[in-house]
Amino acid sequence: MDFELDADQESLQEGVRAFVEGRVPLDTVRELEAAGARVDRALWAELGEMGVFSVALPEDQGGLGMGVAEAALVFEELGRGIVPGPLVGTALAAGILDGAATGELVVAVLEPAEPITVVEFPADVDALLLLADDGIRRIDPATLETTPVGRPTDALTPLAVVNSAIPTGELIADAAASARARLVGTTLTAALQVGVALRATELATQYAKEREQFGKVIGSFQAVKHLCADMLIRAEVARVAVYAAAVTLDGRSDDDVVRAVAAAKCVAGDAALQNGKSGIQVHGGNGFTWEFDIGRYWKRACVLDTQFGNSDEHALHVAEMV
Amino acid sequence: MDLLYTAEEQAFRAELREWLGDVLPTLGSEPDREDWAARRAWDLGWTATLHRAGYSGINWPKEFGGRGATPTEHLIYIEETERAHAPYIGMNFVGMLHAGPTLIAEASDEQKAFHLPGILEGRHLWCQGFSEPNAGSDLASLRTRGVRDGDDYVINGQKIWTSFGHVADYCEMLIRTDPEAPKHKGISWIIVPMDTPGIDVRPLRTMEGSTEFCEVFFDDVRVPVANRVGAENDGWRVAMVTLSFERGTAFVADVIKSMELVRALKEFAQHVTSKGATRWEDAALRLEIGKCAAELDALWALTKRNISQAQRTGLVGVGGNVFKVAWTDLRHHLGDVAMRVLDRASLSIEDVAGLANGEHVSGRFFALSMSIAAGTSQVNRNVIGERVLGLPKER
Numbered sequence: 001m002d003f004e005l006d007a008d009q010e011s012l013q014e015g016v017r018a019f020v021e022g023r024v025p026l027d028t029v030r031e032l033e034a035a036g037a038r039v040d041r042a043l044w045a046e047l048g049e050m051g052v053f054s055v056a057l058p059e060d061q062g063g064l065g066m067g068v069a070e071a072a073l074v075f076e077e078l079g080r081g082i083v084p085g086p087l088v089g090t091a092l093a094a095g096i097l098d099g100a101a102t103g104e105l106v107v108a109v110l111e112p113a114e115p116i117t118v119v120e121f122p123a124d125v126d127a128l129l130l131l132a133d134d135g136i137r138r139i140d141p142a143t144l145e146t147t148p149v150g151r152p153t154d155a156l157t158p159l160a161v162v163n164s165a166i167p168t169g170e171l172i173a174d175a176a177a178s179a180r181a182r183l184v185g186t187t188l189t190a191a192l193q194v195g196v197a198l199r200a201t202e203l204a205t206q207y208a209k210e211r212e213q214f215g216k217v218i219g220s221f222q223a224v225k226h227l228c229a230d231m232l233i234r235a236e237v238a239r240v241a242v243y244a245a246a247v248t249l250d251g252r253s254d255d256d257v258v259r260a261v262a263a264a265k266c267v268a269g270d271a272a273l274q275n276g277k278s279g280i281q282v283h284g285g286n287g288f289t290w291e292f293d294i295g296r297y298w299k300r301a302c303v304l305d306t307q308f309g310n311s312d313e314h315a316l317h318v319a320e321m322v
Numbered sequence: 323m324d325l326l327y328t329a330e331e332q333a334f335r336a337e338l339r340e341w342l343g344d345v346l347p348t349l350g351s352e353p354d355r356e357d358w359a360a361r362r363a364w365d366l367g368w369t370a371t372l373h374r375a376g377y378s379g380i381n382w383p384k385e386f387g388g389r390g391a392t393p394t395e396h397l398i399y400i401e402e403t404e405r406a407h408a409p410y411i412g413m414n415f416v417g418m419l420h421a422g423p424t425l426i427a428e429a430s431d432e433q434k435a436f437h438l439p440g441i442l443e444g445r446h447l448w449c450q451g452f453s454e455p456n457a458g459s460d461l462a463s464l465r466t467r468g469v470r471d472g473d474d475y476v477i478n479g480q481k482i483w484t485s486f487g488h489v490a491d492y493c494e495m496l497i498r499t500d501p502e503a504p505k506h507k508g509i510s511w512i513i514v515p516m517d518t519p520g521i522d523v524r525p526l527r528t529m530e531g532s533t534e535f536c537e538v539f540f541d542d543v544r545v546p547v548a549n550r551v552g553a554e555n556d557g558w559r560v561a562m563v564t565l566s567f568e569r570g571t572a573f574v575a576d577v578i579k580s581m582e583l584v585r586a587l588k589e590f591a592q593h594v595t596s597k598g599a600t601r602w603e604d605a606a607l608r609l610e611i612g613k614c615a616a617e618l619d620a621l622w623a624l625t626k627r628n629i630s631q632a633q634r635t636g637l638v639g640v641g642g643n644v645f646k647v648a649w650t651d652l653r654h655h656l657g658d659v660a661m662r663v664l665d666r667a668s669l670s671i672e673d674v675a676g677l678a679n680g681e682h683v684s685g686r687f688f689a690l691s692m693s694i695a696a697g698t699s700q701v702n703r704n705v706i707g708e709r710v711l712g713l714p715k716e717r
Contacts, residue, residue, distance in 0.1 A: 001626065001629075002324050002630050003324070006323070205711045205712070209712070219713035221716060222704065225703065226700070229704075232706055232710060236624070236641070237624055241619065243323055243627075244325065252324045252326055263617075263620060266616040267619075314612075314616065316608055318613075319588070322612075
C-alpha cells in the first residue's frame, strides 16, 4: 500500500496546473464570462491535445493510457481554475464519440431531473450523453425544445431548460459502460469539487494575509484563522476520499467501489459548498462583489453539487450500504 | 497511489489473524472498568501475551526489542486487532506510545536497557505527568519545580489528567529546572518511580463518573538526577519528540470502532420504533448516519495517506493535525446522531431494557474529551493556520 502520488502523477498534475495558470488564468475566465461564457473551441482543442479528456483512455484508442486516479488529479486542477465547459461529459464521451477525446466535440451529460431538466452550455454543445440503465444514449441537442436561462446562478455555466420529452436517442454503449460512466463521472465531478475547495482555501488565506483591520492583517485573528484552517481540513479530507474512489475504480483497492464513489461525492460536495461560503465570509463585503473571484468558486460549487447526485443523495446512498 | 496490500503485507495480516483466532478465545472476560487492579493485570497480561508472540512494540525498532513493523504493517495490526475485538493497548498506551518511543530516541543506554523491556514485556505500567492545573494548552508554562540537591532533584508541585496514575509504576514527567529561563528553555524530562515517598495520587472523577484520570501531588519528592532523559533544561524538545508520536496511528482503532458503531446504530434504528415507524424510516436520521459514514470512509482514506507519508518520510506531518480536528468533530457529530436515534435510551450510560445503548452513550462522553486531549481542536486549528497556511500569530 502506498497512497502517495508517484513521480509521474506529480508531474502530470504540475503540468496541468501550469497549463491552466498559463492558458486560462482567472483573468481569462472573467473575459470568457463577460463574453457570455461560450465554450472556447480553441481552448477545448488544446485541452484535448493535452489529453485532458482521454487520460484514462487506452493509448491504442488515442488516450494517455492512464487510470481514473490520474484523471482525478487532472480534474482537480481544472476545478482549481474553475475552467468553464462541460469537462466531465466530454471526458466520458472520449472513446465512444469520435472527436470527443481531441476536443473537437463539446459533449455534456444530460440528467433528467425534477423540477427541471437542464442542458449545460446549450449554445455550444454538440452532443448530449444520457447515462441510462440500459446503456449510454446519444441525444442530439437539436431534438430538444429548450428555453435559455436568463440569469444562471453560475454565469460561467450557461443553461437552458428542457421543455419537451427526452427522446430515446441512439444507443452507443451498453449498460455496463453506462454504469461505469456514472461512477467515473461522479468521481471526476467530485475531483472538480476538490479543486474548487482547495483554491477557495488559497484565495481566502491570501486575502486574510493582505487585508488589514484594527491595525493587523485579519488572518492573525483566530476567528478568521480558524475559518481558513477548517477550509483546509475539509479540502484535504475530501481530496483523499476522491483519490480513494478513483483508485478503487482502477482496481487498486479492495474497497467497495460504489460506496467509495458515493462517499467521495458526498464529502467533496460539502467541502466545496462550505469552503465557497467560508471563503466569501473571509473576504467580507468584497466577497459579495462581482469583482472578486471567490464568489465564482461558491457558484461553481453550487453547480457541481447538482451533478451526478447531490451530497445528501449520496449520503443516503452510503447509509444504505453501511 | 495504490491501496492494495503487498504480498508481504497480506502474509503479515493472515498470520496475525490466525494468531488472534487462536488466542482470543482463551482470554476470558474483561474485568469491570472501575476495578483498576484487575484492569492493570488484564492490560499488562495482554501485553505479555503479545510479547511472547512477537507483536509487542509492533512499530518499535528491532534493536530495542520491538518488531520493527513498517507503518503499513502497524496499520494492519491495529485494524486486525480492533476488528477481532482483541484488548486494546489500554493502560499501556503511555509506555508503548509516548514514554517508550521517547526513551528510544533520547535516553541513555542504561535507561533503555532497564525500561524498554519492562514496557515491552508488560511488567511496568507508565503514566504521564505533563499537564498541570494552570498549564493545559499552554503546557510550557508548567510550574512543578525540580530543584537540584546533590544527586537528586527535589520535586514539588501538581500534575493533572494523569491517566492510570493510581496503578502506574513510572511517570514520564516534565519539571521546571530553571525558573529564570524563557519558559521553553527551563524544563527537564524525567522518569519518576511512582512509589517514591511524597507522591500523593488522587483519582479525579470525570463527568461520566469514571476515575481513570488522576491528580498527582508532589511534596519534596526526591528523584535521582540519573533519571533525567536528555540534557537539563532540554526537556521541551524531548517532550515534543513524544508528542509527535501521538499524531501517528493513535486514533486508528477509534476510527474502526466508530465504523462498527455506525453499523450498530443502523441496526438499532432498524429495530426500534417511534410513533409506529422504525427509526430507520426517518430520512433525516438516515441522512445524518450516511454523512457520518461517508466522513468516516474519508478519514480512513486520510489515515492511509498519513501512514503512506510516514512510510516514505518517517513523519506524519500536517495530515496528523488535519486528522485530529476532523476526527474529533466527526466523533461529536456521530455521538449527537446516536442520541437522536436512541431518544430516551440515551439517558442511560449502561444498557437498559435489553437495548445496546450503552456504547453509544459512553462514546458520546468520550467525544467530549477527544476534542480537548492531545491538543484542543482550537490549538490544532492555530497550528494548521500558522504552520500550514502561513497566517501570522495573534498577538
